[in-house]
Amino acid sequence: MHVSRSESHKQDKQRKSRRMKRLLIANISMLAIIGVLVAVFYLTDDGNKKGLDSLPDDQEQGTTTDNGPAADDPGGDGRNIGAEDADAIDGTGEPPSDANASQDGTAGADGGGAGDANGEPANGEAAAPAEEAPSSDSDETSSPPSAGESGSGSSAGDDGAATNDSPEPSGKTIRLSFVGDILLAANVQALMEKNGYDYPYAKSLPYLQEPDLTAGNLENPITKRGTPAQDKQFVFKGTPDSLPALKEAGFDVVSLANNHTLDQGVEGLLDTIGFLDEMGLPNMGGGSDDREAYEPVILEADGIKVAYVGLSRVLPVGSWKAAPDRAGVAEAYGDAKQGIEAIKAAKAKADLVVVMVHWGIEKADKPQEYQKQLGRNFIDAGADLIIGSHPHVLQGFETYKGKWIAYSLGNYIFNMTKTEKTKDTGVLDAVCTASGSCQLQFHPMRSNQSQPVPLEGEQAEALLARLSDISLGATVDSQGYVNAKE
Known part of the structure; x- marks a missing residue:
């Protein structure tokens, strides 16, 4: 069937109009999907940050409440094997006298030593074992990343690169x-x-x-x-x-x-x-x-x-x-x-x-x-x-x-x-x-x-x-x- 130029032009405009409408609907749909994904991303990221700020006590401070120094096993050559130390600092701000050790009543956490005459820590607190079995949270098989990289293996940007809000100082x-x-x-x-x-x-x-x-x-x-x-x-x-x-x-x-x-x-x-x-x-x-x-x-x-x-x-x-x-x-x-x-x-x-x-x-x-x-x-x-x-x-x-x-x-x-x-x-x-x-x-x-x-x-x-x-x-x-x- 023959169609006049004007009629053909009119049909072309209608087809273009329908295509534009379909394209507009598709674009609006894509924008809506992207908006939903962005909202989910930020909500999830915020949740992760909140999770870091509210770690349970056993992760933040360790699972033990022990503060006492460990008893040691004095050796004749001075190679003692205690685990913690009770040396204290002088809370007065003055150097200790030549005759007396500085004391502020605070027990320490050093390691190894002579102990008192009874072989017990000086402050009388419970003793810790000299050694422990390997920690279950240590990864014996992992190989460390380069020292220039983070050991956390997380918080990368969208391109996979680690993020850092504070770049290295400029200059040499x-x-x-x-x-x-x-x-x-x-x-x-x-x-x-x-x-x-x-x-x-x-x-x-x-x-x-x-x-x-x-x-x-x-x-x-x-x-x-x-x-x-x-x-x-x-x-x-x-x-x-x-x-x-x-x-x-x-x-x-x-x-x-x-x-x-x-x-x-x-x-x-x-x-x-x-x-x-x-x-x-x-x-x-x-x-x-x-x-x-x-x-x-x-x-x-x-x-x-x-x-x-x-x-x-x-x-x-x-x-x-x-x-x-x-x-x-x-x-x-x-x-x-x-x-x-x-x-x-x-x-x-x-x-x-x-x-x-x-x-x-x-x-x-x-x-x-x-x-x-x-x-x-x-x-x-x-x-x-x-x-x-x-x-x-x-x-x-x-x-x-x-x-x-x-x-x-x-x-x-x-x-x-x-x-x-x-x-x-x-x-x-x-x-x-x-x-x-x-x-x-x-x-x-x-x-x-x-x-x-x-x-x-x-x-x-x-x-x-x-x-x-x-x-x-x-x-x-x-x-x-x-x-x-x-």
Whole structure:
């Protein structure tokens, strides 16, 4: 049938109109579906966030309420195998006297020692077993991701890339890494003798070796002789055979400023320094006099100089303090005048100043007021980063004048205890500019038989959420990045 041009044009317009209507209906339907999917996504994401903020107590704090130090098994060579420590700090802010150990009535959570005459902890609390079976929540078979990646394996963006609200500082940077307390004695030594001296580091090597510089707190003397400290509940002694593996694991510097460095007397302290020097492993915080004890270690990487200063606010007796005519530890009691001067002097020699300080109450989740004030004083003196140890548990982060304070990195390698949260550990990365601006990322781990194992998935998220919860004016996201609260 013949159709006129005008009729044909009219039919074409009708067909186009019908096609446009169908297309419009299809587009509206697609937009509605997309809207529903977006709503479901945000509701689900919000639910996940709420889930992290309301973790049950047994995930946040551990399943035990035990706070007592473990009984130990004193050995003739000082290699005692207790699990926790009752050394206390002086709550007055004054250094302990030469004759008496500092006391504030607070029991500790260290590890290994001499015990009292009855072989029981000094505070009379229940004893913990010296060792435990491997933790069921540690993944023995998992291989750790690169230290530049998150161990949580979660919170990726739409393209699969990890999200990070705080990118690395701009300009030339250096990557510094830190761990908490390192014990190479007692039960840990027995494990190393059985499994090899590299055993403690086996699951976390990339996190130690990939950074430019890695540091930790060495919590025992390294000596073949010495006289065990008297009137001290826990006394350690490690072998120099453990040092090659420590260095090969990636450590570039260790602090000796703590309450165990003189467990074998001045002989033990000087032997420790001698063996570390022989190994080519720099150390600070202890010395043959106060000049050596307060002197920083200055290391350089990529043209950026970093000064490490070691200080202790936890000493059993005043005679452990380094003095002009006495070997000992660099202390930070009272106004910490010598420590402040050491920080100022270090700032004149280096781009960055890191203060590694031993302080706080053992097994406390949050810092004491004196820690907060001391940290601020250090930063006012020129410190760019404060790294704390001694509580044997993780404490949170705080920023002051744009500088970061990590109040405690917990135990890294230590005797196992029945106090669950002493097993929580990790490696802290700090990517810093020469001007002292640092971006922090914490890689969560859990110690299994004195061996840190990187955490992934829900376990990593739970630990990071707890760390965020105990931080002061700061948050820790699901990738471990630490940010100041707005």
